Amino acid sequence: MTRSNRQHLLVGLTFIAPNFLAFLVFVAGPVVAGLALSFTQWDLLSAPRWVGINNYVALLTADNLFWLSLWNTVYYSLLTVPAGIVISLGLAIMMNMGLTGTNVYRTLFFIPVVASTVAVALAWKWFYNSEFGVLNWIIAWFGIPPQNWLTDTKWAMPAVALTVIWKTMGYNMVIFLAGLQDVPQSLHEAAAIDGANSWQRFWAITLPLLSPHLFFVLVISLIGAFQAFDMVYVMTGGGPGNATRVYNYYIWENAFQFFKMGYASAMAYILFLLVFSITLIQVRFLGRRTYYELG
Numbered sequence: 655m656t657r658s659n660r661q662h663l664l665v666g667l668t669f670i671a672p673n674f675l676a677f678l679v680f681v682a683g684p685v686v687a688g689l690a691l692s693f694t695q696w697d698l699l700s701a702p703r704w705v706g707i708n709n710y711v712a713l714l715t716a717d718n719l720f721w722l723s724l725w726n727t728v729y730y731s732l733l734t735v736p737a738g739i740v741i742s743l744g745l746a747i748m749m750n751m752g753l754t755g756t757n758v759y760r761t762l763f764f765i766p767v768v769a770s771t772v773a774v775a776l777a778w779k780w781f782y783n784s785e786f787g788v789l790n791w792i793i794a795w796f797g798i799p800p801q802n803w804l805t806d807t808k809w810a811m812p813a814v815a816l817t818v819i820w821k822t823m824g825y826n827m828v829i830f831l832a833g834l835q836d837v838p839q840s841l842h843e844a845a846a847i848d849g850a851n852s853w854q855r856f857w858a859i860t861l862p863l864l865s866p867h868l869f870f871v872l873v874i875s876l877i878g879a880f881q882a883f884d885m886v887y888v889m890t891g892g893g894p895g896n897a898t899r900v901y902n903y904y905i906w907e908n909a910f911q912f913f914k915m916g917y918a919s920a921m922a923y924i925l926f927l928l929v930f931s932i933t934l935i936q937v938r939f940l941g942r943r944t945y946y947e948l949g
Contacts, residue, residue: 745827746828
């Protein structure tokens, strides 16, 4: 290595050093510390006590709420991810048609994305209110009796899921819209000349060329669904009963209500393994089916 190359290397290392140190202190360090804590019993007051894999064994064999919270998270994901993708894609298609006022609609649909999660949750909590909520007022027009949307075990999770779909659909819409605008119009024109109708062109041209964006949105949406916490915390507090006690909310309870930091750390690492495995499966079986890899 020449003297000039060594100087350039030194300058480069100097510039990346602050970011690298911040990564070590605020990301890598806590990750390693959390893994170590998952093998201990620690209540924040006394010194951590090594218990080995006892936390993991207790989670998998003796904690019914662990399995319930995991199922609630899966249920929440099934409610939010498919519906969110379909609605966002439909909105993107409409925005791509060049309708009058498209820019205004794009802005309106994207506002919930940048809005405060707490503000959105409180607004929808009022919307669902069983006594003076707008939703019960609307369904009363159709002769449907008022419902306890957030205090009924049957409706609480769908109500939270609908709120999350409304808040996140604008982000997915923008991703899909960017993909739709990259689809060559010449392909649609050629297919139309060959006699293909709009539905056939969508399935044969638009959807395959949109596959990278669909894949990205699916992966990000599933990861986000398994990290659900804030909406549940504000709107239902995990209730009624345990109907909306999702996995992350149960981690928070163990860590900051029961002060079982080691137990909560073990839960966090199980969540990491679950999300990593699901993402790996998606990459393995769906990633290669996107059009840019088939070529």
